[in-house]
Amino acid sequence: MELRKGLEDIAIKETSITFIDGELGRLYYRGYSIFDLASFSNFEEVAYLIWYGKLPTRHELEDFKSRLAEERGVSEDITSFVVRTSKQGNPMDILRTAVSMLGLEDRQEGDFIGKAIRITAKIPTIISLIQRSRNNQEFLEPDLSLSHAENFLYMINGTKPNAQDSRVLDVALMLHMDHEMNASTMACLVVASTLSDIYSSVVAGISALKGPLHGGANSEALKQFMEIGSPDNVEKYVMGKLSSGQRLMGFGHRIYKSMDPRAKILKEYATRMAKNEEINRLIEIAMKVEEVGIKVLGRRGIYPNVDFYSGLVFYSLGFEQDLFPTIFASARVIGWTAHIDEYLKDNKLIRPKAIYVGDLGKRYVPIDER
Ligand SMILES: CC(C)(COP(=O)(O)OP(=O)(O)OC[C@H]1O[C@@H](n2cnc3c(N)ncnc32)[C@H](O)[C@@H]1OP(=O)(O)O)[C@@H](O)C(=O)NCCC(=O)NCCS
Structure with a gap:
């Protein structure tokens, strides 16, 4: 199997x-x-x-x-x-x-x-x-x-x-x-x-x-932009995160090996709707993270996904993180x-298998003898 x-x-x-x-x-x-x-x-x-x-x-x-x-x-x-x-x-x-x-x-x-x-x-x-x-x-x-x-x-x-x-x-x-x-x-x-x-x-x-590997990533991505604080800190932050084996939130996807089309559309809206100083700064940071992230991860097919810009959009609309x-x-x-x-309409019970790698035939040891 x-x-x-x-x-x-x-x-x-x-x-x-x-x-x-x-x-x-x-x-x-x-x-x-x-x-x-x-x-x-x-x-x-x-x-x-x-x-x-x-x-x-x-x-x-x-x-x-x-x-x-x-x-x-x-x-x-x-x-x-x-x-x-x-x-x-x-x-x-x-x-x-x-x-x-x-x-x-x-x-x-x-x-x-x-x-x-x-x-x-x-x-x-x-x-x-x-x-x-x-x-x-x-x-x-x-x-x-x-x-x-x-x-x-x-x-x-x-x-x-x-x-x-x-x-x-x-x-x-x-x-x-x-x-x-x-x-x-x-x-x-x-x-x-x-x-x-x-x-x-x-x-x-x-x-x-x-x-956080699924729908929680949108909130984590925004947190990341807030943590970075300024566009000048992006390069150091991204390189530091990746070199210590951590993941860039809002990047990577099991299926997409290029930019997620939803991220493209959301980026356009995020930049169009920029409202106040805080949002403008966060958008600037996000765009810089995108640029640096793609430079490092793009050749491995790791690009921004839907969660990269969606948090920013939701935040700008008044939703709490x-x-x-x-x-x-x-x-x-x-x-x-x-x-x-x-x-x-064509149901089949979902029941995959696991490959057993444990021992077999072990002798049961009574609790007082363990
Ligand atoms: C979404 C995700 C879980 C898909 O991953 P996957 O198909 O299971 O692929 P893996 O987790 O096995 O990652 C494959 C490789 O890419 C790297 N990678 C994937 N996403 C990465 C990211 N965001 N930042 C840095 N490296 C990443 C992994 O470290 C791994 O490297 P390795 O082969 O050297 O160990 C993954 O890209 C991720 O964790 N992204 C961050 C969270 C996120 O944005 N989730 C929202 C998805 S819509």
């Missing part, structure tokens, strides 16, 4: 959701280039595309938008749980538990995509509740007249966002929606393949996304559930 650490280069299913060309740095959702979707589409339309496999008509889109908006509210139980834990809890732990609670509350049978819509609509409400309640700000009810991204920003900042900010979040969320068989999607499928329920599967996805992985989850839940739906 061949050992493939990290299941590298192992395909576990066929998919028509996402295609990644890692060599050329291309990404497609349902056959559409991410560059086109980021330029011309929006959160609701791409969510529909990923779940239903086609672009919606105007009527379908309007219907879908209202369905998504109407599901934004969360129960009093969830509200009081989030308020109670927001000051000391890790936001990903709070989100994971809140999604688990959603599962307890949802007694309806069937309609898989309906449940996926419900979870997707409620996650921004939970995230906003975390940020606002730990800062002793009053909780705002979702505004159903706003788009998904507009409402998310409104609930975080307490004011209606301007068109540029909501467009930036809209695009950032689109870019995070799916990425083929990443670690968190795989975690969702492992759970779903046992015929467990959608909430349990999404909880597994959130758990896997939390780690430790919330970044939850924003990632708020978009990736669409990919998770689309992959679960696709996988269950």
Whole structure:
């Protein structure tokens, strides 16, 4: 039996959701280039595309938008749980538990995509509740007249966002929606393949996304820029980190061996939306880290990934740093559930093997003789 650490280069299913060309740095959702979707589409339309496999008509889109908006509210139980834990809890732990609670509350049978819509609509409400309640700000009810991204920003900042900010979040969320068989999607499928329920599967996805090698990297990347402090310190910092065997956060990817297209798009938005002195300085630092990092790591196919600029974008929009992985989850839940739906149409229990390298035939020694 061949050992493939990290299941590298192992395909576990066929998919028509996402295609990644890692060599050329291309990404497609349902056959559409991410560059086109980021330029011309929006959160609701791409969510529909990923779940239903086609672009919606105007009527379908309007219907879908209202369905998504109407599901934004969360129960009093969830509200009081989030308020109670927001000051000391890790936001990903709070989100994971809140999604688990959603599962307890949802007694309806069937309609898989309906449940996926419900979870997707409620996650921004939970995230906003975390940020606002730990800062002793009053909780705002979702505004159903706003788009998904507009409402998310409104609930975080307490004011209606301007068109540029909501467009930036809209695009950032689109870019995070799916990425083929990443670690968190795989975690969702492992759970779903046992015929467990959608909430349990999404909880597994959130758990896997939390780690710094996956969705936690966006917050780590921003921390790194803050630690560097000034563009003049970049060279020394990067060289010091790499020569001591540490990793540059927001760099490297299992599939991309060139610049991640999502990082390219986010970089453009990050530079366009520069707002105050702190953000401008952080962007300058990030661009210098990118330059020095590529000089050293580029020849090994290690380039900036989606998390390199996304933290900066989220921070500029008013999200607190430790919330970044939850924003990632708020978009990736669409990919998770689309992959679960696709996988269950031809389900096979996921049960790989391990190669046993321990001893056999050992004599059991009673506890008093050890
Ligand atoms: C994402 C990541 C886990 C993918 O890694 P992977 O496919 O499992 O590859 P490995 O971890 O085996 O790394 C392969 C080699 O590249 C190096 N490498 C990978 N990413 C690196 C980084 N960010 N900085 C420095 N070196 C890196 C490793 O040290 C390793 O070197 P070695 O072969 O000399 O030991 C890895 O690139 C990483 O840790 N990046 C930083 C965290 C991050 O940004 N995560 C977000 C991903 S979207």
